[in-house]
Amino acid sequence: MSVFNFSAGPAVMPKPVIEQIQRDLPSLDNSGMSILEISHRSALFQNIIDEAVADLRDLLNIPANYHICFAQGGGTGQFAAVPLNLANNRRHIALLDSGTWAAKAGKEATRLGYQVTTLATTKDGKYRELPRLKQAIPADSFDYLHVTTNNTIEGTAYHTVPESEIPIVADMSSNFLGENYDITNFGLVFAGAQKNLGPAGVTVVIVREDLIQTAEAVPSIFDYQLAIDKGSMLNTPPTFAIYAAGLVLKWIKAEGGVTEMARRNQAKSDKLYDYLDESKLFNAPAFKPDRSYTNVVFSTNNDELDAVLVKEATAAGLMNLKGHRSVGGLRASLYNAMPMAGVDALIDFLYQFEQTHQEA
Amino acid sequence: MSVFNFSAGPAVMPKPVIEQIQRDLPSLDNSGMSILEISHRSALFQNIIDEAVADLRDLLNIPANYHICFAQGGGTGQFAAVPLNLANNRRHIALLDSGTWAAKAGKEATRLGYQVTTLATTKDGKYRELPRLKQAIPADSFDYLHVTTNNTIEGTAYHTVPESEIPIVADMSSNFLGENYDITNFGLVFAGAQKNLGPAGVTVVIVREDLIQTAEAVPSIFDYQLAIDKGSMLNTPPTFAIYAAGLVLKWIKAEGGVTEMARRNQAKSDKLYDYLDESKLFNAPAFKPDRSYTNVVFSTNNDELDAVLVKEATAAGLMNLKGHRSVGGLRASLYNAMPMAGVDALIDFLYQFEQTHQEA
Numbered sequence: 001m002s003v004f005n006f007s008a009g010p011a012v013m014p015k016p017v018i019e020q021i022q023r024d025l026p027s028l029d030n031s032g033m034s035i036l037e038i039s040h041r042s043a044l045f046q047n048i049i050d051e052a053v054a055d056l057r058d059l060l061n062i063p064a065n066y067h068i069c070f071a072q073g074g075g076t077g078q079f080a081a082v083p084l085n086l087a088n089n090r091r092h093i094a095l096l097d098s099g100t101w102a103a104k105a106g107k108e109a110t111r112l113g114y115q116v117t118t119l120a121t122t123k124d125g126k127y128r129e130l131p132r133l134k135q136a137i138p139a140d141s142f143d144y145l146h147v148t149t150n151n152t153i154e155g156t157a158y159h160t161v162p163e164s165e166i167p168i169v170a171d172m173s174s175n176f177l178g179e180n181y182d183i184t185n186f187g188l189v190f191a192g193a194q195k196n197l198g199p200a201g202v203t204v205v206i207v208r209e210d211l212i213q214t215a216e217a218v219p220s221i222f223d224y225q226l227a228i229d230k231g232s233m234l235n236t237p238p239t240f241a242i243y244a245a246g247l248v249l250k251w252i253k254a255e256g257g258v259t260e261m262a263r264r265n266q267a268k269s270d271k272l273y274d275y276l277d278e279s280k281l282f283n284a285p286a287f288k289p290d291r292s293y294t295n296v297v298f299s300t301n302n303d304e305l306d307a308v309l310v311k312e313a314t315a316a317g318l319m320n321l322k323g324h325r326s327v328g329g330l331r332a333s334l335y336n337a338m339p340m341a342g343v344d345a346l347i348d349f350l351y352q353f354e355q356t357h358q359e360a
Numbered sequence: 361m362s363v364f365n366f367s368a369g370p371a372v373m374p375k376p377v378i379e380q381i382q383r384d385l386p387s388l389d390n391s392g393m394s395i396l397e398i399s400h401r402s403a404l405f406q407n408i409i410d411e412a413v414a415d416l417r418d419l420l421n422i423p424a425n426y427h428i429c430f431a432q433g434g435g436t437g438q439f440a441a442v443p444l445n446l447a448n449n450r451r452h453i454a455l456l457d458s459g460t461w462a463a464k465a466g467k468e469a470t471r472l473g474y475q476v477t478t479l480a481t482t483k484d485g486k487y488r489e490l491p492r493l494k495q496a497i498p499a500d501s502f503d504y505l506h507v508t509t510n511n512t513i514e515g516t517a518y519h520t521v522p523e524s525e526i527p528i529v530a531d532m533s534s535n536f537l538g539e540n541y542d543i544t545n546f547g548l549v550f551a552g553a554q555k556n557l558g559p560a561g562v563t564v565v566i567v568r569e570d571l572i573q574t575a576e577a578v579p580s581i582f583d584y585q586l587a588i589d590k591g592s593m594l595n596t597p598p599t600f601a602i603y604a605a606g607l608v609l610k611w612i613k614a615e616g617g618v619t620e621m622a623r624r625n626q627a628k629s630d631k632l633y634d635y636l637d638e639s640k641l642f643n644a645p646a647f648k649p650d651r652s653y654t655n656v657v658f659s660t661n662n663d664e665l666d667a668v669l670v671k672e673a674t675a676a677g678l679m680n681l682k683g684h685r686s687v688g689g690l691r692a693s694l695y696n697a698m699p700m701a702g703v704d705a706l707i708d709f710l711y712q713f714e715q716t717h718q719e720a
Contacts, residue, residue, distance in 0.1 A: 002392055003392030007402075009399070022382055025381060039368070077581045077595075
């Protein structure tokens with residue numbers, strides 16, 4: 001069965017990468033062992049992780065004063081790790097409350113005993129647009145400003161980075177490598193892999209050297225300095241997930257890099273938003289300048305009809321169009337590995353659906 | 361190239377499992393999507409994780425008052441998670457210092473502000489035998505006793521569980537599912553997958569319900585109650601690693617269960633120890649009654665000759681025989697997926713090596 005998978009994550013991966021994983025499986029590099037079975041201390045794996053780090057540094061132009069680590073625990077793990085490592089001077093962080101995941105990051109820091117100040121929020125407007133800073137942040141006020149570059153659930157994204165005198169920590173999980181940012185605008189960037197980078201189970205952390213504080217009473221697997229000192233191998237890393245991410249990085253390079261990925265994602269989402277805006281049945285609620293290139297949120301404004309659509313779409317091979325359970329409606333995630341053909345097939349389907357149901 | 365992989369972990373996996381992963385890859389259950397691409401919220405994945413939990417419960421006869429969770433972060437993550445969740449009454453834990461990993465567990469608890477009392481240690485004897493409790497532990501003394509059931513680096517294992525009035529927390533990483541234990545002897549068992557259970561990237565936690573304390577100021581991804589409430593899906597779990605572990609569990613069931621695995625592992629290690637004990641060149645230092653069934657540690661007592669052996673063995677397709685870098689020497693890990701044919705090939709090789717080198 002040939003399908004297009006619009007899942008918000010874990011999500012569609014590049015077909016050539018899946019094919020290579022399949023080819024490599026019984027015997028990686030003619031070693032007689034699969035990637036699942038080789039020691040993380042082997043030269044074979046050291047080469048894989050070294051190449052992944054080098055390719056990521058190259059793709060995002062990451063300067064030498066930023067370290068790259070592979071961690072476990074996803075964005076939720078980093079919601080704890082970041083304050084534990086970076087917020088021990090003032091134990092006070094600032095937040096742009098742009099959506100569900102930003103709010104969760106704030107809650108986790110609060111849970112761990114840090115003070116969290118929300119500088120701006122658009123929660124009252126159901127996060128349909130992005131919160132903006134109304135005035136400059138005093139330089140000695142907070143340890144950092146937490147920003148979610150792309151709001152997976154609400155379908156918005158900061159296409160320009162907020163101006164900030166204090167370091168910005170960016171949760172880039174859902175548009176990492178899918179939209180072009182200058183890493184030097186951030187103090188720290190983290191991203192769960194399961195959107196644009198690979199399978200679930202590995203998290204990338206890119207951190208500016210001077211921000212790392214001596215972490216006390218922090219679980220070792222969350223200690224950035226230890227992770228850096230040990231080359232992301234304080235303990236056994238998720239070897240397969242790092243290998244698969246490495247293949248995705250090579251695919252992105254071969255396809256033209258992050259600029260090309262961003263161009264494609266914008267073209268794909270523009271096409272879909274244009275259709276939705278012209279349609280009489282569908283509504284894409286996000287504020288136009290803030291719309292995400294990777295997660296297109298929409299609905300018929302009718303829960304029952306949305307459910308019918310998801311069912312019919314699934315039957316037609318257009319998978320995982322259901323919106324996040326917290327907001328309902330519909331969502332099409334258009335990550336790097338989603339081809340324009342998928343968007344065309346979706347628009348054709350939505351058009352037919354509209355023809356059938358607009359009189360209903 | 362056909363090889364036998366004696367790696368201590370990540371380690372050899374059952375061949376039929378690797379073959380099934382390869383077959384399943386492009387389209388899991390004819391879904392048109394690979395296991396790497398399906399949502400953790402899909403019925404397809406829910407079924408996978410539910411079956412893995414049920415199969416594990418079945419294989420180890422885990423009673424209903426024990427919860428089973430899949431976590432991230434490995435044993436090192438659990439070195440932090442366990443005290444954070446279970447040691448908040450007395451903030452004081454007891455330790456049997458049986459090897460490098462036991463000592464590391466103690467260090468991590470100390471780092472996090474818990475008091476750690478080593479009740480017995482065999483460090484002075486280079487951990488060649490297991491430390492034993494000399495007297496009963498007062499019931500109101502410690503939150504729990506930390507025990508490493510199998511010492512991967514030193515090649516020893518508790519074949520009978522120490523008697524303890526207080527709950528035992530078992531780090532079972534390197535003989536989980538490879539040796540038969542009664543789960544009800546433990547308050548909590550954890551194990552990184554990358555020995556007997558599957559690829560690196562997932563950690564099993566089995567915890568007795570009544571021991572879980574309300575965890576405050578604990579990172580959410582380490583909070584057992586949250587993990588239980590959310591069915592191991594507080595956030596995106598390592599879907600592929602759980603799927604692969606599930607296939608390994610089904611393989612173990614089909615092969616006769618943990619009793620049969622333990623029988624085979626004991627037979628394999630007995631054969632190798634017998635050869636080593638009779639040999640004039642090799643020495644297996646572990647105290648005989650304490651010898652591990654899964655990690656056979658030995659050497660020629662000559663670092664240079666050990667290095668020659670590793671090199672020649674590799675050329676002969678006998679991979680990863682180098683001992684852990686902290687102790688040197690040689691090590692053959694004989695996990696569930698290592699067939700007796702691998703042990704026979706190793707003994708043949710060692711015999712030939714001895715013939716060639718005993719005069720040296």
